Amino acid sequence: MSTAKIRTFKSGICGLLLTVVATSFAHAAPTKKPNTSPMVSYECSADSSWFTSPSLPSEVKQSNGPGDSSFCDFYQFSWQTFAYLMAKSTTQPAVLNFQDSSQFSVLEVNTDGSPANSCDDKPNAHMLFIRSAKPQENGTTFTIPERIGQAGGGATIYDQNKNVVYYDVRFSKNMCQVDKIKQQDNFPGGTTELKTAWKVMGANDNPNDFITMEANITPVKPDEVNPNKTLLGLVGFHLAVATPDHPEFVWATFEHQVNAPDCTLPQTTTGWSFASESCTASLKAGKTDCDFNNPTAQTKITGEPTEICRVHPYGSAKGDLKYDDNVGSITSLNDNVQPFLTGQFAVLKNYFNVGALWVSDIKKGSSIDNQRGSLRLANTVAETEYQDVDLSSPFISNCFGCHNYAGTDSGTSNTTSNNLSHIFDDIAVGNQCVDVPAVNIINSQAQAKSTCPSTCTDSSPDKKWNGQWTNQDARTGAQLPKTVCGCCTK
Structure with missing residues (x-):
């Protein structure tokens, strides 16, 4: 494949913001998986209870003895978590658990790109985005809202129908306890961050093959009702979960099976969302002039299709x-969950776990x-x-390249260092004091004392009046x- 142009790094800036409106879900059957298998046979089993009684695991098992988890343990943790997030919410049956606002808040950003209040349970800012900039390595200045866009460089990707890919971010409600968390060196067990990627469903896409949601993908005014909703299909799903034994977070990612072929051995030449038949065919022949994995910075919602292939299955x-151990555990478990993917979980036959990342010794940092x-992992x-x-490389561009973890023996706080969780920094900024309009004009401190406390609590149960008011x-x-x-936040 000496003539192939397969690029995998870049930098730049691009951003456009949009608004989520509604959600739905559907079911289907499997298609394609990466072409990698272990040299020896592995058996990583699935548990039917993940699907009959979905629940979030609180900790990674320790199958190898006290303090010693196997690779399979981590992938079972990842799949059980994914299964719960993809189950129907028992309190909001119209959505899945990861979309349930009582469990996970959506990260919101103001029009100017600054963090909005994501903890007031009032989705009145932008929540769905085209990618924006992310720095090449940890420690550099972040461009808000870099956490929402695609990680890596600063470009935009388009599917074969020339439609841009959208992203959103959600997080567990406990992350709104900003002051409490900042007093700890590590995030409490159960802290969860989710990033999802969505494509516009095309004429040849079967909605039954995707987790779907409807969204407004054109800017609207706050009080404007936009009937032009677009059906989007889930193509990528990041999850990061902290546990008591793993405060570095277990970082796992899932993808739709028709996203992209392998760069070195494409499974098939047709039917990919992000690779054309001609370019995939040339990959299969071992040569191509197609420019893979090299998207450019754009600001439009339609553009030339991006050619993408998978570098490391x-x-x-x-x-x-x-x-x-790693590949054997992943592939074995991906296969072993299949018999349980029926009913509401049938659509998950179209998704697979790409992999996960964690550290061996939490006392130490996240060095390679x-x-x-x-x-x-990517x-x-x-x-x-x-x-x-x-x-x-000095900068290793996997999860820990940008989300650096300081070991428990380092004396460094992972909650305040701006290293491990970038989402938390946005939550903290957006969750600080805000000005909330009162129902009437206030002309005295006595009137303010009577009106402002309820004004604040009505805006959010987590807010209290700070004693300040103004008419200017x-x-x-x-x-x-x-x-x-x-x-201000209580």
Whole structure:
């Protein structure tokens, strides 16, 4: 494949913001998987209870003895978590658990890109986005809202129908307890971050083959009703979950099976969402002039299709530490969940676990020698440009490259360092004091004491009045139509 142009890294900036409206889901059958298998046979079993009685696991099992979890344990943890998130919510049956606002909040960003209040349970800012910039490595300045867009560089990807891919971010409700978490060195067990990638469903896409949702993908005014909803299909799903034994988070990613072919051995030449038949055919022939994995920065919702192929199936390359254990556990479990994917879970036959990443010794940091699992982990539609993970590079572009974990013996706080969770920083900023309009004009402190406390709690049960109010715009000095009360997180 010496003539192939397969690029996997870049940088730049692109951003456009849109608004989610509604959700739905559907069912189907499997199609394609990456072409990697272990050198020896592995058996990583699935548990029927993950699907008959979905629940979030609180900890990774320790099958090898106290303090010693197997690779299979981590992938069972990942699949059980994924199954729960994809189950119908018992409190909001119209959506799945990961879409249930009582369990997971949506990260919101203001029009100017600054963090909005994502903890007030009022979705009044932008929630669905085209990708935006992310720095090449940890420690550099982040561009809000980089957590929403595709990780890696600064480009935009388009499917074969020339439609852009959209992203959103959700997080467990406990992350709104900003002050409480900041007092701890590590995030509490159960802390969860989710990032999803969505494509516009085309004429040849069967909605039954995708987790789907309806969304407004054109900007609308806050009070405007836009009837032009578009059906989107889930193509990528990141999950990161902290546990008491693994405060570094277990980082796992899932994809739709028709996203992209393998770069070196395409499973088939047709039917890919992000690779054309002609380019995939040339890959299969061992040569191509197609420019794979090299999207460019764009700001439009339609554009030339992006050619994408998978560089490292299951985020692993032969020779990586415990390669057989890792790939064997992933592929075995991906196969062993299949008999349980019926009824509401039938659609999951179209998705597979790409891999996961964690550390061996939580006392130590996330240097490459302490990492385990899919060391070259990347999602084709979430880290298109950063798939060619070089384990000898000063910056290793897997999850821990940008989400650096400081070991428990380091004396460094993982909650306040701006390293491990970038989402938490946005939540903290957006969840600080905000000005909330009162129902009427306030002309005295006594009137403020009577009106502002309820104004704040009505806006969010987590808000309380800070004693401040004003009738003037702080920036321009102009008279406001309504008095605003200063409301801060309790």
